[in-house]
Amino acid sequence: MTIQSAPRTDLDDDIAVRTRTAVLAALADRIVGDVYGPGDPGYDVSRRGFNVLADHRPAVIVCAVNRFDVVEAVRFAAEEGLRVAILATGHGPGTAADGALLVNTSAMTDxxxxxxxxxxxxxxxxxxxxxxxxxxxxxxxxxxxxxxxxxxxxxxxxxxxxxxxxxxxxxxxxxxxxxxxxxxxxxxxxxxxxxxxxxxxxxxxxxxxxxxxxxxxxxxxxVSTVYGGNLFYPAEDAAEVMRRFARWAPEQGEDLTSAVTLMNFPPLEMVPEPLRGKSFVLVRGCWSGDLEVGKAVIDEWRDWKTPAMDMWGEMPFAAADSISMDPTDPMPSMMTTEWCDDLPDEAIDILVSRVLPRLGSTPIILLAELRHSGGAIARGAAEAVNDRGRSGTFLLEMVSVVPDPHVGLAVESALRLTRKALEPYVTGAAYLNFLEGEERVARSASSFxxxxxxxxxxxxxxxxxxxxxxxxxxxx
Incomplete structure (x- = not known):
């Protein structure tokens, strides 16, 4: 007995609905958590994740509360010939789970x-x-x-x-x-x-x-106390800051994980007033060694050029969220990624020109961040399954917000064309956590x-x- 079937007559539709209801009821008897089909109260909430741009339309959702619920859900899917997709928080969504059995694990929080x-x-x-x-x-x-x-x-x-x-x-x-x-x-x-x-x-x-x-x-x-934060430099200094970072970061010890970020802060009330609607280039990161040594490392930037804002300092690692300042409310977004072994001036110029807005224009790409890798990340590559997807020197992440579905094609185009322009300067490998949707299908194999x-x-x-x-x- 299958949940989905070919088009039917009106009478057969009524029979199909009643049969489908019986099938889901039989599944619900095997599950401690909740089971939803399309149209059921709870279905829409249970199919959504953090990235609200993803629109999953599964045939059935199992909201598991323990491992045994997952076992029964997967066995049911095998019995009914259903594909299986998985949703926890909904960050980094894969392809739409249309017609599949969606296992929602968000209630399993021990x-x-x-x-x-x-x-x-x-x-x-x-x-x-x-x-x-x-x-x-x-x-x-x-x-x-x-x-x-x-x-x-x-x-x-x-x-x-x-x-x-x-x-x-x-x-x-x-x-x-x-x-x-x-x-x-x-x-x-x-x-x-x-x-x-x-x-x-x-x-x-x-x-x-x-x-x-x-x-x-x-x-x-x-790790308990670290030296971390952000230096904010004006957008007009972006190319100069990025060129300096490209030389400076590879010289640093493994106690430091750092990044340089082109950031267009949206004009929203949730954004602090000094940042709202403005663009900056940020030098950010976290030093997990001797704190005085870490301060001296970042002082090299302060001595080079005084930042517009300086938010580096000692902090409990429990406050590490303040480094990236990522949003916590669900939002519609797109992201993409590349690995670079070097950051030549030509690659930096491409990023600055395509990410930071020209006078009077609205930015399409919210941020472009280059994280300095190497160290233990690179050393572990030889034994890791995702060997290519962790072997570069700089990891690029680009993120755009899609406030209206009608601008989705423009956003996708801006990200794709930026990647295309960067092709001569990237390794061709992808980092799996920065792939979403159809791009995950197209590019995830390049991580191996x-x-x-x-x-x-x-x-x-x-x-x-x-x-x-x-x-x-x-x-x-």
């Missing part, structure tokens, strides 16, 4: 920190905020990204490049084990000693292609070397021969 083992055990729907809060009580920190509002599991599966990255590596490097429900509906634990091939494939190989991760055990690191892509494809084929988990990373 977090347990073990200060003796220096680990955190985190369920599939938990965000970084509770993990960081509990860990900081013991002087420990997870390898979170630019905001605590992002889901732990999805971020980690895509690699996870945060403000401690050059010192400790990607979040995926910190994983001790995954709880996984395979496409056959079998719950397993994947680690270095149990299902090691699956463990390897999940550690940075992207979410949603070889099973549902229900929980993860992560290492924590001894040919050898690793073939190995992941074999693992995928053995676990999911019917390719029902087809809404995550694409390997071709």
């Amino acid at each position: 977090v347990r920190v073990d200060p003796i083992e220096r680990t955190a055990t985190v369920s599939a729907g938990a965000k970084w905020g509770p993990v960081l809060e509990q860990a900081q009580q013991h002087g420990l920190a997870p390898l979170l990204g630019s905001t605590t509002d992002v889901g732990v599991v999805g971020y980690t599966l895509g690699g996870g490049f945060g403000w401690l990255g050059r010192k400790y590596g990607l979040a995926s490097d910190s994983v001790r084990s995954f709880g996984v429900v395979t496409p056959a509906g079998e719950p397993i634990t994947a680690s270095a000693t149990s299902h090691p091939d699956i463990f390897w494939a999940l550690k940075g190989g992207g979410a949603g292609s070889i099973g549902v991760v229900t929980d993860v055990v992560l290492d924590l690191f001894p 070397s040919d050898t690793n892509r073939a190995r992941v494809a074999q693992i995928k084929a053995s676990l999911d021969p019917d390719n029902r988990f087809c809404h995550g990373v694409t390997l071709t």
Whole structure:
């Protein structure tokens, strides 16, 4: 019995609706959480995530509250021949889950920190905020990204490049084990000693292609107080600042993870008045070593040129959200990414001219950030599944807000044409966490070397021969 079928007569439509209702009711009897079909109260809320530009129209949604709900949902999908997609917080959406069974894990939010083992055990729907809060009580920190509002599991599966990255590596490097429900509906634990091939494939190989991760055990690191923040320089200094950063950043030690960012602050009330509607170039980052040494490193910028605003200083790592200042309210957005080994003047000029608005014009690209990589991120590449997607020197992220769907094509065009202009200066590899929607389908394979892509494809084929988990990373 299948949920979806070919067009029918009016009488058959009535029968189909009643049959479909019976099928969903039978599924609901197997699930502790909620089950929704189109038109049900709760359906629309449960299919939406942080990026409201994504418009999923699944055949059925299972709002799981525990691992057993996930098992039953996946087994039901296999019985009914349904594709499976996964949604936690809805950051970095993949292709639309139209007609699929959508497993919503946002209610699975358990977090347990073990200060003796220096680990955190985190369920599939938990965000970084509770993990960081509990860990900081013991002087420990997870390898979170630019905001605590992002889901732990999805971020980690895509690699996870945060403000401690050059010192400790990607979040995926910190994983001790995954709880996984395979496409056959079998719950397993994947680690270095149990299902090691699956463990390897999940550690940075992207979410949603070889099973549902229900929980993860992560290492924590001894970080409590850091030296971090932003220097704001006027937009007219952008090219000069970026050229200096391109020379300066590779000279710094691994205690520093830094970035240079072209930022167009929108004219919204939520933006502080000194920044509202204005453009800047920012030198930002986090120093996790000796604080006096970190201050001296940033003093090199202050001595070079006094910034318009100086927000670097000592801070508890619990306040690391203030470095990137990412929004916390759901929003419609598009993003894209590239890796660069060098930042020649020509590449810098392309970014400045295409991101910062000309006089009287409205910016299309909200920000372009170049994060300095290397260090532990580069050292871990040889053993990682996403070897190409973590091997460059500078990681570019470009983000645009799409306030009206009618401007979506213009935004997509601006991002695509900027990438096209940068082609002579990039490696061609992509970072999985900065790919969304159709671009994830087109480019995610570039995160893997040919050898690793073939190995992941074999693992995928053995676990999911019917390719029902087809809404995550694409390997071709």
